[in-house]
Amino acid sequence: MLQINYIREHKAEALERLKKRNIEVDKLFNKIIDKDDLRKDTQSKLDNFLSQSNQIAKEIGQYFKNGEKEKAEEAKIKTVELKQNSKSLTELLNKVSDELTDLLTQIPNLPHESVPSGNSANDNKTVSEEGNIPKLHENALPHWELAQKYDLIDFELGNKISGAGFPVYKGKGAKLQRALINYFLDKNTSAGYQEIQPPHLVNEASGFGTGQLPDKEGQMYHVTADNLYLIPTAEVPVTNMFRDVIVKSEDFPIKYTAYTPCFRREAGSYGKDVRGLNRLHQFDKVEIVQIQKPEQSYQTLDNMVEHVTQILRELELPFRILKLCGGDMSFTSALTYDMEVYSAAQERWLEVSSISNFESYQANRLKLRYKDENKKNVLCHTLNGSALALPRIVASLLENNQDEKGIRIPKVLVPYTGFKYINS
RNA sequence: GGAGAGAUGGCAGAGUGGUCGAAUGCGGUGGUCUUGAAAACCAUUGUACAGCAAUGUACCGGGGGUUCGAAUCCCUCUCUCUCCGCCA
Numbered sequence: 192m193l194q195i196n197y198i199r200e201h202k203a204e205a206l207e208r209l210k211k212r213n214i215e216v217d218k219l220f221n222k223i224i225d226k227d228d229l230r231k232d233t234q235s236k237l238d239n240f241l242s243q244s245n246q247i248a249k250e251i252g253q254y255f256k257n258g259e260k261e262k263a264e265e266a267k268i269k270t271v272e273l274k275q276n277s278k279s280l281t282e283l284l285n286k287v288s289d290e291l292t293d294l295l296t297q298i299p300n301l302p303h304e305s306v307p308s309g310n311s312a313n314d315n316k317t318v319s320e321e322g323n324i325p326k327l328h329e330n331a332l333p334h335w336e337l338a339q340k341y342d343l344i345d346f347e348l349g350n351k352i353s354g355a356g357f358p359v360y361k362g363k364g365a366k367l368q369r370a371l372i373n374y375f376l377d378k379n380t381s382a383g384y385q386e387i388q389p390p391h392l393v394n395e396a397s398g399f400g401t402g403q404l405p406d407k408e409g410q411m412y413h414v415t416a417d418n419l420y421l422i423p424t425a426e427v428p429v430t431n432m433f434r435d436v437i438v439k440s441e442d443f444p445i446k447y448t449a450y451t452p453c454f455r456r457e458a459g460s461y462g463k464d465v466r467g468l469n470r471l472h473q474f475d476k477v478e479i480v481q482i483q484k485p486e487q488s489y490q491t492l493d494n495m496v497e498h499v500t501q502i503l504r505e506l507e508l509p510f511r512i513l514k515l516c517g518g519d520m521s522f523t524s525a526l527t528y529d530m531e532v533y534s535a536a537q538e539r540w541l542e543v544s545s546i547s548n549f550e551s552y553q554a555n556r557l558k559l560r561y562k563d564e565n566k567k568n569v570l571c572h573t574l575n576g577s578a579l580a581l582p583r584i585v586a587s588l589l590e591n592n593q594d595e596k597g598i599r600i601p602k603v604l605v606p607y608t609g610f611k612y613i614n615s
Numbered sequence: 616g617g618a619g620a621g622a623u624g625g626c627a628g629a630g631u632g633g634u635c636g637a638a639u640g641c642g643g644u645g646g647u648c649u650u651g652a653a654a655a656c657c658a659u660u661g662u663a664c665a666g667c668a669a670u671g672u673a674c675c676g677g678g679g680g681u682u683c684g685a686a687u688c689c690c691u692c693u694c695u696c697u698c699c700g701c702c703a
Contacts, residue, residue, distance in 0.1 A: 248684040
């Protein structure tokens with residue numbers, strides 16, 4: 192959520208920056224400012240009435256103390272009108288405040304000045320590309336067939352138990368998952384991220400804090416009996432640890448990492464996009480989250496991209512880094528880098544990490560602040576990224592590392608898997 | 616699931632209708648003393664909105680009500696704890 196005072200003071204600049212998302216919000220902005228004017232006006236009128244009421248109440252208290260009953264009764268009459276006015280103004284104020292919040296939540300974050308303009312994924316900018324795209328042998332298979340051939344993942348069994356998009360990992364497939372999780376967590380913790388095991392279900396306030404609610408309501412699994420949501424990413428519980436928190440300046444940098452399963456309804460997805468491991472309802476992911484001072488946040492974003500880059504290099508996967516265009520960025524982000532690995536049998540790039548700086552957009556919803564040098568409370572910046580999402584890494588590993596006889600495990604993973612090669 | 620207790624400032628913990636934004640203790644910050652530190656003593660110490668400011672208003676789990684006046688009384692929701700039951 193943008194801050195109302197920012198919109199008031201930097202209206203033209205905000206409008207300009209939002210153009211990168213291809214949205215015109217002139218009218219919405221005017222509505223917001225009008226609404227805020229009304230809010231302020233109502234508030235100060237109400238304060239005035241309340242102030243008078245408080246004054247009279249004190250006087251009445253004094254009269255009773257002094258036994259001046261008649262004076263007290265006289266004063267009571269004066270409050271009747273004040274009370275009525277206060278009541279109707281309170282109702283108006285609540286209504287106006289709610290409407291203002293509704294309007295504000297409709298505005299996405301302002302894109303950073305370096306964000307390219309554009310409508311879709313085609314307009315994203317490739318920042319860098321690294322690694323060699325492997326030449327596969329003639330009978331190379333896509334990962335879903337490899338998974339079946341070597342009995343690593345059973346999609347049919349998952350279908351039976353839960354439904355499409357809930358694969359069952361078996362034997363070396365399951366071990367590979369566990370190996371990747373441990374490897375990622377070890378990389379992250381040795382880079383200074385503290386490991387967290389958060390809840391996998393969150394309440395409504397948490398969903399609102401990081402921006403999944405109300406914007407992406409339909410994307411989360413909702414446990415209606417208890418009004419809880421299955422997390423779509425560890426970002427939600429981890430970032431919400433800091434809801435309503437005022438951190439100390441010396442607490443920075445705040446760095447966390449967490450492995451969790453992620454649950455996504457993915458309503459409306461179909462076709463080759465969802466084949467095999469490409470898009471699932473439940474998948475494993477190791478996330479990194481940072482909370483920073485505003486002046487540090489873009490340096491931090493670069494560090495996070497560099498950190499994930501290192502991991503991809505160690506995994507010996509060909510990858511590229513994209514800077515997302517305004518039209519492709521998520522609602523809450525100010526700047527996002529996507530990391531994609533090449534999956535050689537499918538001959539396509541797969542997103543395995545999305546690293547974003549949300550600036551103060553989430554922090555404003557979370558009421559996450561820190562005390563600056565002048566002891567003023569200032570909104571923090573929040574950032575997060577995957578390090579990394581498992582299924583597409585697995586897809587790419589299987590496809591790229593296959594030969595006629597089996598699949599080679601990258602060196603860094605061997606201590607974690609206990610095997611170098613999958614051939615049976 | 617059954618029975619009971621509770622939710623107050625960073626923490627602990629008073630406060631059962633009036634000057635209570637809230638005692639007291641601990642913690643934090645600043646200072647005095649000291650070669651330095653500790654101790655002791657003094658002062659200070661919540662958040663938000665409006666306002667240049669003085670100041671005003673709101674907030675004692677959330678929402679609603681009674682009253683001139685609510686942390687305090689009533690209704691309701693949520694959460695926490697204890698005991699019993701069940702159980703990884």
